[in-house]
């Protein structure tokens with residue numbers, strides 16, 4: 109099941125999903141803000157902050173108990189290679205982080221979302237609250253999670269991406285309105301924030317879950333980037349508006365959505381290249397100096413000084429290295445057109461001339 113909004117209570121709905129089936133979770137849960145009454149701007153107009161029933165709990169214990177239940181479900185659903193991102197404010201992030209650590213999640217980063225256009229502190233009674241925190245975690249310390257490092261760098265004008273992110277809060281035409289023109293949702297998150305999270309911590313075709321869908325920002329970002337999604341939301345109205353929003357979004361093919369900067373090229377075997385005529389049985393492989401050749405066998409191994417080795421072990425021997433094996437593609441050369449050429453260059457040539465239509469579309473990341 110994917111590309112759906114499930115209208116229901118999140119813990120109950122998550123319990124029906126298959127264990128270890130989700131690649132990425134983004135959770136924007138109730139914050140338990142404990143705000144009371146209406147806030148007024150300096151000029152007297154009302155400010156619609158988050159005072160929603162879904163954000164109310166009887167006590168911190170009650171809130172912590174709820175958090176523990178949905179985070180336990182998240183842990184059950186995440187693949188061993190999956191990631192979870194949880195967003196929160198000072199009212200909840202410490203509780204959420206504490207529960208996550210107790211459940212065994214391993215933190216990768218905490219990210220400050222610095223709001224470039226924060227809601228002012230109308231009364232001037234404390235600092236203007238201009239950030240929220242995102243916790244990025246994986247199932248355990250040894251998890252081999254997706255991090256599209258080069259994509260993150262590309263998104264940051266070629267510089268390594270840090271843990272303070274500057275985005276405006278959702279406003280203007282991005283903000284969903286109800287039939288009376290009021291804000292549909294008090295806590296709609298910016299699409300750009302979700303796009304960044306999905307682009308850097310998932311692969312094309314991955315399945316993204318959002319247990320607290322709201323206006324379906326996560327689904328919109330996932331669809332735009334060619335990921336699958338499951339959104340859970342209890343409120344009918346949010347689901348209806350959210351479905352319209354998702355229907356209006358399309359996949360946008362780009363270097364980012366293809367994770368092109370980080371995709372590893374498909375593996376190619378020597379035998380495959382010999383069979384395709386890119387190398388010939390009996391031809392000589394040498395180091396850069398062109399001396400002391402090894403000879404290629406039909407099975408991709410090399411004969412060197414009358415002994416047979418795989419080409420990685422043989423490269424270590426020929427280089428006289430302490431290491432038993434090195435990457436042979438970094439060392440061996442062959443003659444092409446009267447010049448010594450690295451076998452890695454021949455392999456690149458093979459890849460370029462034998463690209464499957466599938467790897468063109470997905471960067472080789474997805475089974476299709």
Ligand SMILES: C[S@@+](CC[C@H](N)C(=O)[O-])C[C@H]1O[C@@H](n2cnc3c(N)ncnc32)[C@H](O)[C@@H]1O
Nearest residue numbers: 117118136162295296297320322323325341342
């Ligand atoms: C903080 S908002 C999420 C906003 C969303 N990220 C967006 O960009 O629109 C939390 C949402 O979770 C929903 N919610 C709260 N408790 C829930 C529960 N137990 N089961 C399902 N949905 C719930 C609320 O109705 C609310 O829309």
